[in-house]
Amino acid sequence: MQVQKTTIPHWSEDDRPREKMMFKGRNSLSDAELIAILIGTGTGNKSAVDLGREILLLTNGDLYEFGKLRLSQLCEIKGIGKSKAVSxxxxLELGRRRKESRIQKRPKITSSERAFREFRPHFTDLSHEEFFVMYLNRANQLIRIKQLSIGGVSGTYVDAKIIFKYGIDMGASAVILAHNHPSRNLxxxxxxxxxxxxxKQFGELIEMPVLDHLIIADNGYFSFSDQELL
Incomplete structure (x- = not known):
């Protein structure tokens, strides 16, 4: 008895992106096929690839804007429940973290522009305000950037005591503040x-000065220090 060998065209469409990646490599897959691998299966008469194409239509295929999608937006598509949306x-979050981890050596912060470059990845794709603090050593080298609070569209709360408690724990000598304006108003x-x-006054009391405060948006940044507002 001869066993019939199943070829790729006879596999279900949900399986094809996985096999394509194995045989031809990841670069051979379209954006929709990559999304299909993430969500695993289709639904009803739609394959995972069909769903991938439908998801891409949310941003007209723009991957930069795709990174800004939220859970609720993804779940609006029939066949994409919370589990697939979270995947x-x-x-997307792994991709962002990979980009952030490229710099291994502690950079020295010598200007507002240098601080902005370090802060910027943390504010990518946000539609609400968040507050971060950059902690520096005596040589103005970056120790860590830490998120302090998450707010709404128009504001976020931050506690000065918490800022400097973390600084003391890290052995920091100075800090730079940053928060974003989703409105793009700098x-x-x-x-x-x-x-x-x-x-700033709190930092002066404990000899951990605030060197700058940056307001960050998609279209650039504002520096309190550069504008002599500190």
């Missing part, structure tokens, strides 16, 4: 100025 978001609000002044 996609996890893959002008500091009166609240931004008030918080900056309060944190």
């Amino acid at each position: 996609i978001l996890a893959a 002008k500091p609000s009166e609240e931004d100025k008030r918080i900056t002044k309060k944190i």
